[in-house]
Amino acid sequence: MPRDGSVPDKVIERTPADANGLALSLSPVDLPEPPAPLPNGLRWTTITIAWATLVLLLLNAHALRSWAYQLPPTDLSAKVVTLAESWYDNVDRFGLNRPVEAMHGWWQTAKDHRFREEQPAPADAGRAAG
Amino acid sequence: MLFPTLTFGLFFLLVYAATWLARGSNEWRKIILLVASWIFYGWWDTRFVLLLILSAILNWGAARLILAADEKPWLRKAWLVLGVAANLTILGFFKYYGFFMVQLEALLRLAGWERDLAIMQVVLPVGISFFTFQGMSYLIDIYRRQTAPAALLDMTLLMSFFPHLVAGPIVRASHLVPQFERVPEMTRGMAAMGIALIVWGLFKKAVIASELATGLVDTVFFDPSAHGSLDLIAAAYGYAVQIYCDFSAYSDMAIGIAALLGYRFPHNFNQPYRAASLQDFWRRWHISLSSWLRDYLYVSLGGSHHGLRRLCFSLMATMLLGGLWHGASWNFVIWGAIHGSVLVAERLWREYRPKSWRPLPAWLDILVTFHIVLLGWIFFRAASFGDALAFLGGVAGRGAPAVSTAMLTPMLLALILLGMTFHFMPRFTIQQVGMRLRAMPASLVGIGAGLLILVVDAMRPEGVAPFIYYQF
Numbered sequence: 001m002p003r004d005g006s007v008p009d010k011v012i013e014r015t016p017a018d019a020n021g022l023a024l025s026l027s028p029v030d031l032p033e034p035p036a037p038l039p040n041g042l043r044w045t046t047i048t049i050a051w052a053t054l055v056l057l058l059l060n061a062h063a064l065r066s067w068a069y070q071l072p073p074t075d076l077s078a079k080v081v082t083l084a085e086s087w088y089d090n091v092d093r094f095g096l097n098r099p100v101e102a103m104h105g106w107w108q109t110a111k112d113h114r115f116r117e118e119q120p121a122p123a124d125a126g127r128a129a130g
Numbered sequence: 131m132l133f134p135t136l137t138f139g140l141f142f143l144l145v146y147a148a149t150w151l152a153r154g155s156n157e158w159r160k161i162i163l164l165v166a167s168w169i170f171y172g173w174w175d176t177r178f179v180l181l182l183i184l185s186a187i188l189n190w191g192a193a194r195l196i197l198a199a200d201e202k203p204w205l206r207k208a209w210l211v212l213g214v215a216a217n218l219t220i221l222g223f224f225k226y227y228g229f230f231m232v233q234l235e236a237l238l239r240l241a242g243w244e245r246d247l248a249i250m251q252v253v254l255p256v257g258i259s260f261f262t263f264q265g266m267s268y269l270i271d272i273y274r275r276q277t278a279p280a281a282l283l284d285m286t287l288l289m290s291f292f293p294h295l296v297a298g299p300i301v302r303a304s305h306l307v308p309q310f311e312r313v314p315e316m317t318r319g320m321a322a323m324g325i326a327l328i329v330w331g332l333f334k335k336a337v338i339a340s341e342l343a344t345g346l347v348d349t350v351f352f353d354p355s356a357h358g359s360l361d362l363i364a365a366a367y368g369y370a371v372q373i374y375c376d377f378s379a380y381s382d383m384a385i386g387i388a389a390l391l392g393y394r395f396p397h398n399f400n401q402p403y404r405a406a407s408l409q410d411f412w413r414r415w416h417i418s419l420s421s422w423l424r425d426y427l428y429v430s431l432g433g434s435h436h437g438l439r440r441l442c443f444s445l446m447a448t449m450l451l452g453g454l455w456h457g458a459s460w461n462f463v464i465w466g467a468i469h470g471s472v473l474v475a476e477r478l479w480r481e482y483r484p485k486s487w488r489p490l491p492a493w494l495d496i497l498v499t500f501h502i503v504l505l506g507w508i509f510f511r512a513a514s515f516g517d518a519l520a521f522l523g524g525v526a527g528r529g530a531p532a533v534s535t536a537m538l539t540p541m542l543l544a545l546i547l548l549g550m551t552f553h554f555m556p557r558f559t560i561q562q563v564g565m566r567l568r569a570m571p572a573s574l575v576g577i578g579a580g581l582l583i584l585v586v587d588a589m590r591p592e593g594v595a596p597f598i599y600y601q602f
Contacts, residue, residue, distance in 0.1 A: 028397055029327070030394065031320075031564055038569065040318075041321060044318050044572045045316055045321035045324075045390065047576060050576065051573050051577050051579075052579040055579075059580070060587055063136060063587055067135075067136040103588035113541065115539070115540060
């Protein structure tokens with residue numbers, strides 16, 4: 001918050017760089033110049049996004065299916081649901097839904113751990129004994 | 131439309147393709163971004179898109195009037211006052227009308243006037259605090275001659291630009307409008323940082339913040355008196371981590387999304403819980419708001435230029451109003467008062483500390499500062515003043531059930547510790563990741579990013595809770 005008469009951006013600009021040439025700049029996306037030019041920034045970005053999209057399309061069909069079911073019911077969304085379902089079935093045939101399902105299972109198991117195992121309530125214990 | 135959803139993902143892919151295909155014309159590119167921003171905002175409530183447009187026109191028009199009155203200082207000031215008042219009226223009506231009417235009704239009842247005031251239910255437009263503050267900062271900067279006037283299109287886009295529209299960072303005209311003046315150039319460094327920030331933000335929000343909210347914080351804060359002291363303590367620490375991971379994740383994603391469209395947003399967080407004083411905390415937490423409050427409120431109230439007494443008043447008033455900015459509730463005012471009084475105390479201590487007294491070790495300063503912040507968060511998060519007191523009473527072991535850890539699980543504890551660990555990582559870790567990524571082949575980075583998003587998706591709870599700062 002308020003600093004007495006200081007101008008933060010100028011302070012930030014004066015922050016000395018570390019061994020990698022990194023310093024506090026105006027934006028976190030500012031990086032020091034690379035040692036050799038890295039051309040075709042837009043092409044590189046577009047290819048990166050395309051690959052990420054492809055990976056998600058192939059391996060995250062369940063998310064696509066859940067999203068389709070949450071759309072407001074219309075003729076269009078009904079078609080989207082059909083497409084999402086058939087996409088899910090297609091990738092499932094190649095086992096591509098398994099990684100995310102397995103990870104989700106591991107995560108759930110980890111979440112279910114407790115510090116102490118819960119003891120059954122006395123009434124339940126009595127019923128069990130009876 | 132929330133960032134970590136498939137709907138937003140599809141929306142972003144379309145906007146990305148359209149804006150970069152239109153890079154031959156900067157004007158068309160900006161128009162596409164503007165329309166996209168209105169669609170993004172209208173996803174909640176189309177009526178408020180008009181408010182957004184009117185607010186931009188209002189600020190652009192008031193700035194023109196200030197500029198046109200260049201020779202008459204009194205007229206410049208009059209236009210500024212009118213412009214700021216108009217912004218505050220919009221903010222006041224939507225955000226504080228109900229709160230003040232309820233207070234007025236209570237006050238009248240105390241005075242013996244039993245009146246049922248007709249209190250309208252006013253829907254709060256998402257992000258109104260952010261875009262009105264941006265509009266006001268533009269007007270004040272124009273008045274102070276600290277920024278160049280913006281064209282109507284640029285001004286409208288500044289206020290509507292979807293990455294920062296609903297929860298900041300508060301981007302000032304002097305920072306963003308010059309970037310709107312030409313088609314931006316996409317560099318691999320910017321893109322790599324954008325992708326790294328998006329994935330990092332997604333992890334913090336969808337895994338840590340959401341898990342802590344659903345598994346611990348929401349339940350305990352809903353009824354503090356029903357929980358044991360250990361659960362209450364865990365929920366307080368959990369909320370400190372949740373709000374950091376939630377809000378900083380939004381900022382990271384906003385900065386990352388803007389970077390992929392070619393624009394640079396400023397920093398908004400810098401490991402806030404490693405602050406060694408509250409003054410230091412506010413250099414690290416919600417930097418765009420704290421610098422806004424400093425430049426436009428604290429300085430206007432006198433700041434440090436009129437003696438210690440005035441400085442203390444300015445600090446306290448700034449923090450109280452900063453608290454009220456978050457919402458119309460006494461708890462936010464108390465939160466602001468806690469921060470304000472500790473800032474004043476720190477200042478007085480610096481002034482009057484006996485020279486022979488040695489300063490505390492840094493680790494102890496950090497620990498004390500963090501726990502003051504934690505105390506503030508309890509008021510910030512609790513639904514009412516009574517709940518906050520019940521929470522604090524429960525922590526002290528008063529009125530609560532026996533000490534228990536029914537809510538805290540090993541996973542939740544691990545997430546709290548993980549969220550705290552982020553504060554002690556090297557300062558430029560994410561930038562170092564960005565530097566490595568930009569030198570790698572695009573296909574490898576894309577596959578890696580896709581797989582990481584997949585892991586996050588497998589870990590997140592069902593559904594996506596809105597970001598905490600959406601309500602502000």
